[in-house]
Amino acid sequence: MRTKYFIALATFISIVVFASFTLAFDVAISTQAGWWSQEAADKELAALADALKSKVGSVTLFPADKQADLATWVQNNTKDGENDILILAGQFPNTIYKPGNAQADDSLAEIFLDSGNTILNTGDYMFYVVDGGGTNAAGGLQTMMDIPNITMWDDNTQMKVTNAGKNYTPTLKDFQTDRPFHLDELVDPWKPEVILAQNDAGTRADPAIVKNTKTNGMLGIFYQTAGQDNDPRAAVISEFILSYFSTTAVKPVGSVVTTWGSLKGN
Numbered sequence: 001m002r003t004k005y006f007i008a009l010a011t012f013i014s015i016v017v018f019a020s021f022t023l024a025f026d027v028a029i030s031t032q033a034g035w036w037s038q039e040a041a042d043k044e045l046a047a048l049a050d051a052l053k054s055k056v057g058s059v060t061l062f063p064a065d066k067q068a069d070l071a072t073w074v075q076n077n078t079k080d081g082e083n084d085i086l087i088l089a090g091q092f093p094n095t096i097y098k099p100g101n102a103q104a105d106d107s108l109a110e111i112f113l114d115s116g117n118t119i120l121n122t123g124d125y126m127f128y129v130v131d132g133g134g135t136n137a138a139g140g141l142q143t144m145m146d147i148p149n150i151t152m153w154d155d156n157t158q159m160k161v162t163n164a165g166k167n168y169t170p171t172l173k174d175f176q177t178d179r180p181f182h183l184d185e186l187v188d189p190w191k192p193e194v195i196l197a198q199n200d201a202g203t204r205a206d207p208a209i210v211k212n213t214k215t216n217g218m219l220g221i222f223y224q225t226a227g228q229d230n231d232p233r234a235a236v237i238s239e240f241i242l243s244y245f246s247t248t249a250v251k252p253v254g255s256v257v258t259t260w261g262s263l264k265g266n
């Protein structure tokens with residue numbers, strides 16, 4: 001009887017632990033770096049994967065020669081009922097968006113976004129660079145968001161950490177960004193979702209997450225900076241994902257407390 005009791009207890013404890021710490025979404029990381037060194041990206045993004053693995057559904061790293069596999073991941077995670085996260089490192093893989101904005105709507109990447117998933121970017125201007133060239137230029141972000149005039153210019157824009165930044169990402173400190181989100185260029189249904197750091201006027205932000213309030217798709221940037229290999233990307237991005245998504249994600253907890261009570265009663 002005692003053994004049975006302890007097996008049951010251990011099982012319920014592992015259910016509680018699993019339910020509390022595993023978030024029900026998947027993460028893909030494209031490691032092809034733009035505007036920071038590939039060596040730093042490989043190291044930093046492996047550290048990011050380590051910080052996330054076992055805490056989210058799955059984490060998969062896709063180097064530059066695995067972009068066909070990345071496209072398969074994007075397709076498989078587009079309409080699976082989860083808000084999955086694709087992380088880019090400053091370049092836009094040509095397998096999920098036709099270079100030169102040749103498919104201004106309904107690319108795999110845009111369908112993924114418009115199905116309520118999230119894309120984050122670090123390094124160069126979001127969606128601008130393909131295989132080392134500025135093939136998409138500003139049109140990449142504009143066609144992905146369907147906002148004709150949005151841009152991410154302004155080198156050395158001073159960012160000050162917000163209260164949300166202190167709350168979600170304790171590692172984030174004030175810094176200078178080179179490619180911030182222009183919050184004053186957002187057009188409905190896009191709205192600021194979480195602003196972790198911004199300029200004094202509140203018009204430029206990085207890191208920042210914006211949301212399409214019609215589709216629930218989200219875009220986020222973290223350290224869109226030139227040649228700053230030492231920005232603490234792994235720490236800040238993992239802190240954000242594990243804090244923000246753990247408070248918004250639906251957790252599969254069930255009736256653990258009731259079960260525990262009735263188990264004790266026996």
Ligand SMILES: [Ca+2]
Binds near residue numbers: 077082
């Ligand atoms: Ca998924």
Ligand SMILES: [Ca+2]
Binds near residue numbers: 077078080081083084
């Ligand atoms: Ca999904």
Ligand SMILES: [Ca+2]
Binds near residue numbers: 104105106144145
């Ligand atoms: Ca579009």
